[in-house]
Amino acid sequence: MIRNIKNLIAGSTIRNIHKKLSFGLIVLTLGGTGSSKNINVDPILIVQFKAYVHGEPLQLNKKYQNPFGETYEINRFRFYAGRIAPVYSDTTFKSAYSSGYHLIDFSDSSSTLIRLTVKAGAFNGIKFLVGVDSVDQVSGAQSGDLDPAKGMFWTWNSGYLTFKLEGYSPLSKEPAHMMAYHIGGYRHTYNTVWNVKLYSTNDVSFVVSNNNKVQVEIGIDLDYFFDGTTPLRIKESPSCTTTGEMARKLSGNFIGAFTELLITSRP
């Protein structure tokens, strides 16, 4: 009898809690749906970086030929993209939000996709920084994508690399035929950090309103990295791993490889 009462009490308490919980859930759900109906949510911009060689998506560890007929393969390709924001058609319209830094690593496809909240409006391009700005270079110990453990930080000459492109080429005279372009430097003369502004190549402008999302693709054509303003022949320059004139020039080539901005999906 006593046990029954105990069970009863226990049971009722549990039921009560259950009731309270479900009541709470209902309130929450109502609140949730209510808010999404009444409150406008800023649109979402998804930016995907894609690398191409001869018009085909880059595959790591696959043999390619550069525009000078030199065979090579890439096994590591990373770069920093920061402060990504839309370029609005109305030039007086200032973007309210811009992102921090993202390490785009082509061995990890999830890192190539960046989700941002932006202000609604009509925009015809995307702007971003390739590399890490000098102010952020001298800000001490950082975390997240700027954690030095990500292998993009020079310890003896502090600073984040702008990009790292590594692989092999039979034409390289380096040990094990390594090809290594570790491009960095943020100080004035040998700055490798660039502001990039790309305009949409398949649409003049696109309007994004609240509660919507739009996805764009930024194409990097690696053929232009070799056949750029400064022709890069692997046989002559299989590596560049310090700041200087060469790094500065190769960063220019790299920026030239950002060729396309496609709107891949929109409301």
Next chain:
Amino acid sequence: MKSFWIIIIIGFFCITWIMTPFPFQVPRGFPPPVYDFKNNHRSREGFELGRKLFYDGKLSKDGNFPCSSCHQQFAAFATYEHRLSHGFNNQFSFRNAPGLFNLAWEKELNWDGGINQIEVQPLAPLLDPHEMAENLGQITIKLKKDKSYPFLFNKVFGSPEINSQRILKALAQFTASLVSSNAKYDRMKRGEVRYNNYEQKGYQIFQQKCARCHQEPLFTDFSYRNTGMEIDSTLNDIGRMRITGKKEDSLKFRVPSLRNVFLTFPYGHDGRFPTISDVLDHYNTGVVQSVALDSGLKKGMPISSDDRFYLIYFLETLTDSSFITNPLYSDPAAGVMGTAPVDIHR
């Protein structure tokens, strides 16, 4: 009313739990520091965590090389009597380990100024295969496994998470706090003691011959200069040019502070000068002419034997014995609780 008291109690615990005030005191006569702890709030707990890390071999690959293995307190945190320091697997470091003090005033670090902020300085020795030879992932794993670290990181940063940023910020709390400002020179400046005639004469010679680069009160102007030291063909150290890539920076090295100079021998970026006399000999007769040679040395810098006699008396007054014996900076594992000597940093 009840909630009011709960908030008061929680608030009280937050205050007592998070911070033990530990203000950074700028010694009288020193300029404002470059590193001001603005983004790395200085607390006693943070300082103590940094100190523990500084003395912990876990930060090196084989456990044998804590920061303190090359930066010894009794040598003003340089490596005592070593041209180059010892590192992992019987290797030598690339350069002579400098003393660590008054680092909060340095806008760039290292002999070539390659390191742009004190928080990222430890990355160089930590990851150098000749020095501590470790990687950040391994260090984090080792510290997480340790019984005390998660608790200590929680105390300092509010959660037990351990990552490179927190390790580096804690280390900077310690290293930027190493202030040496209580040598006889400082006490003389504060009017507490007087120089004897030898020291006073040496001070005058110092002001004439050395102070252009070794500016008071930090005894360096933080510039990079080519002092006519021939390149060592086994090291091929081109100095500042390694960072800037500019020919005019060839063989330029940072002007080191002369504070605690009697403790930080041997001298020079590669420790080639065993004694102060050797350094003075170099200035007197050993300067090698080159395009990038410092303008002040082009006509040579004669130092007579009289000058030398008095200069050495003066340089001895730059030794800060309270700094090298301050228990606040010593190995916490030695069991000494840190209490600063009473007369320090006024």
